[in-house]
Amino acid sequence: MNIVVLVKQVPDSSSERTLHESDKTVDRDSASLVINEMDEYAIEEALKVKEAHGGEVTVLTMGPDKATESIRKALSMGPDKAVHVNDPALHGSCALVTSKVLAKALSTLEWDLVIAGAESTDGQVSALPAMLAERLGVAQLTGARKLTVEGSALTVERQTDDGYQVVQAATPAIVSVWDTINEPRYPSFKGIMQAKSKPVTTLTLADLGISPDEAGLGAATSEVVEAAPRPPKQAGVKIPDEGDGGVKLAEFLAAGKFV
Amino acid sequence: MAEVLVLVEHDNGVVKKVTGELLTAARALGEPSAVVLGAAGSAATASARLAEFGAEKIYAGESADIDGYVVAPKAEVLARLVRDLAPAAVLVAATSEGKEVAGRLAVKTESGLLTDVTSIDADGTAGQTIFAGGMLVKSRVRTGTPIYAVRPNAITAVPATGAASRQDIEVSVSDSARAATVTERVVEARGSRPELAEASIVVSGGRGVGSADNFKIIESLADSLGAAVGASRAATDSGFYPHQFQVGQTGKTVSPQLYVACGISGAIQHRAGMQTSKTIVAVNKDPEAPIFELADFGIVGDLFAVVPQATDEINRRKA
Ligand SMILES: Cc1cc2nc3c(=O)[nH]c(=O)nc-3n(C[C@H](O)[C@H](O)[C@H](O)COP(=O)(O)OP(=O)(O)OC[C@H]3O[C@@H](n4cnc5c(N)ncnc54)[C@H](O)[C@@H]3O)c2cc1C
Numbered sequence: 279m280n281i282v283v284l285v286k287q288v289p290d291s292s293s294e295r296t297l298h299e300s301d302k303t304v305d306r307d308s309a310s311l312v313i314n315e316m317d318e319y320a321i322e323e324a325l326k327v328k329e330a331h332g333g334e335v336t337v338l339t340m341g342p343d344k345a346t347e348s349i350r351k352a353l354s355m356g357p358d359k360a361v362h363v364n365d366p367a368l369h370g371s372c373a374l375v376t377s378k379v380l381a382k383a384l385s386t387l388e389w390d391l392v393i394a395g396a397e398s399t400d401g402q403v404s405a406l407p408a409m410l411a412e413r414l415g416v417a418q419l420t421g422a423r424k425l426t427v428e429g430s431a432l433t434v435e436r437q438t439d440d441g442y443q444v445v446q447a448a449t450p451a452i453v454s455v456w457d458t459i460n461e462p463r464y465p466s467f468k469g470i471m472q473a474k475s476k477p478v479t480t481l482t483l484a485d486l487g488i489s490p491d492e493a494g495l496g497a498a499t500s501e502v503v504e505a506a507p508r509p510p511k512q513a514g515v516k517i518p519d520e521g522d523g524g525v526k527l528a529e530f531l532a533a534g535k536f537v
Numbered sequence: 538m539a540e541v542l543v544l545v546e547h548d549n550g551v552v553k554k555v556t557g558e559l560l561t562a563a564r565a566l567g568e569p570s571a572v573v574l575g576a577a578g579s580a581a582t583a584s585a586r587l588a589e590f591g592a593e594k595i596y597a598g599e600s601a602d603i604d605g606y607v608v609a610p611k612a613e614v615l616a617r618l619v620r621d622l623a624p625a626a627v628l629v630a631a632t633s634e635g636k637e638v639a640g641r642l643a644v645k646t647e648s649g650l651l652t653d654v655t656s657i658d659a660d661g662t663a664g665q666t667i668f669a670g671g672m673l674v675k676s677r678v679r680t681g682t683p684i685y686a687v688r689p690n691a692i693t694a695v696p697a698t699g700a701a702s703r704q705d706i707e708v709s710v711s712d713s714a715r716a717a718t719v720t721e722r723v724v725e726a727r728g729s730r731p732e733l734a735e736a737s738i739v740v741s742g743g744r745g746v747g748s749a750d751n752f753k754i755i756e757s758l759a760d761s762l763g764a765a766v767g768a769s770r771a772a773t774d775s776g777f778y779p780h781q782f783q784v785g786q787t788g789k790t791v792s793p794q795l796y797v798a799c800g801i802s803g804a805i806q807h808r809a810g811m812q813t814s815k816t817i818v819a820v821n822k823d824p825e826a827p828i829f830e831l832a833d834f835g836i837v838g839d840l841f842a843v844v845p846q847a848t849d850e851i852n853r854r855k856a
């Protein structure tokens with residue numbers, strides 16, 4: 279079973295994040311950059327499937343030069359190789375364009391299964407795996423908290439608002455995973471050393487047959503026209519419990535007509 | 538007036554609260570038409586409710602195929618409607634599935650998509666919160682038929698009378714949209730409490746609650762307020778409470794009138810799911826816990842003393 283894992287580099291969600299003043303794209307210069315947290319679960323799941331069924335795991339990333347760090351980090355967990363779609367004309371691409379580029383890149387690779395994180399912590403559009411399934415005309419097995427592979431038959435437990443659905447399909451398919459699916463491994467020292475020499479292929483827009491004016495900020499299907507930090511919340515009341523904290527709490531709620 | 542399509546969120550025709558919010562938002566852009574996709578009988582059940590929020594038309598697409606396969610059938614039916622009707626915009630709820638329907642629809646119609654929308658202006662500009670609620674932006678769609686995925690509880694539903702005239706539409710689903718079959722649906726019970734994403738009050742417990750058994754304290758406070766129960770990831774990961782009640786970046790995003798956080802530190806990923814709540818109350822024994830930065834009212838103390846006392850006092854006041 280050959281698997282492609284989608285990995286995105288994002289600003290660390292536990293650090294301060296901003297947009298560029300000029301073009302209102304995500305500021306990746308001032309932020310510390312990490313692998314999108316959910317993608318680590320996707321890598322782990324891909325490695326587990328490979329360990330059980332054989333095949334190769336390829337990391338696919340679209341991003342600028344800096345994304346190389348995240349690619350090496352991903353490879354250090356165990357995947358065999360990586361493909362890096364990198365082109366200056368991609369800067370500022372919206373989700374729709376990103377899905378087009380990734381779909382093209384996927385069509386140059388051989389795979390049975392694509393595994394992605396169910397959402398990214400920066401864009402949070404959470405629609406990319408569905409968009410890819412649409413573009414590639416393959417099964418959409420998204421939002422998985424469990425994946426079972428038997429030959430070419432795939433079964434996932436798809437998380438829903440009030441529980442889950444059991445969904446079945448045959449390969450090829452796009453699976454997206456939540457953090458409930460597994461516990462990602464830490465890279466071993468050996469893994470980190472080996473990652474340095476694993477093959478990373480770079481693809482440009484020209485390699486994918488996409489013209490630069492079909493991508494990037496200029497071709498974005500939506501745009502940010504205004505951005506501002508959330509106004510700081512007015513400091514609230516904080517009182518120590520002196521035996522009547524619960525009563526005080528109830529009084530506050532009653533005053534707010536919540537009781 | 539331009540027609541605006543609203544994809545109705547419902548359970549066998551029982552309309553979810555967010556649908557009223559979507560119809561209200563749609564009225565800023567034109568005349569709302571509700572699209573009911575689901576099992577036979579759904580549209581008839583939904584009709585009265587949709588009329589109350591101003592739906593002029595109801596497009597009913599009823600077929601077992603809609604729920605029989607993952608997401609793709611809904612996107613196909615909507616895409617056909619968009620082609621036939623050329624609406625001014627399409628609105629869906631920003632649930633996991635709603636965003637996926639929107640994503641596929643965006644590809645099919647080559648249209649721009651805005652997700653986690655919290656407001657829509659008459660000129661089509663939408664308000665969104667990004668970076669776990671840390672920034673507010675205004676965005677607009679530049680290409681195709683604008684698609685908005687609107688966050689539940691962000692917009693106040695305002696009733697308006699609509700004719701709700703029904704029109705049946707054909708549901709013919711392509712082979713590729715049948716690639717992923719739903720073979721079973723499992724509902725993990727929430728009892729009689731309101732649905733988390735739609736509740737106007739949410740009481741949540743974190744690692745500080747300590748055990749599954751102790752969560753009864755949180756449930757009792759919730760029940761005294763008619764609230765939904767939520768949990769932090771530390772609480773769901775530790776098995777204190779089922780995962781579908783997790784609030785935060787990888788759980789539900791809630792935006793209630795009142796959010797009560799008990800024994801929750803207020804990590805950024807938790808805040809991502811509750812930051813836009815109107816009033817926030819925290820109970821935590823650590824005076825330095827970051828949750829207090831968000832709290833309108835905070836009690837520094839042991840939740841095992843404070844929470845049951847508050848519950849008793851609320852029940853006493855109600856009696
Ligand atoms: C990719 C990713 C996604 C994540 N997604 C989510 C998410 O969706 N939702 C989420 O919640 N987290 C999420 N997290 C985890 C998040 O970072 C925190 O670890 C988590 O929110 C902590 O939960 P907590 O506040 O319950 O626990 P802790 O941080 O351990 O806090 C427990 C708090 O309880 C207080 N306490 C203890 N005992 C008592 C007592 N007797 N009385 C009063 N107070 C007491 C303590 O002072 C402390 O502040 C995510 C993390 C990652 C990496």
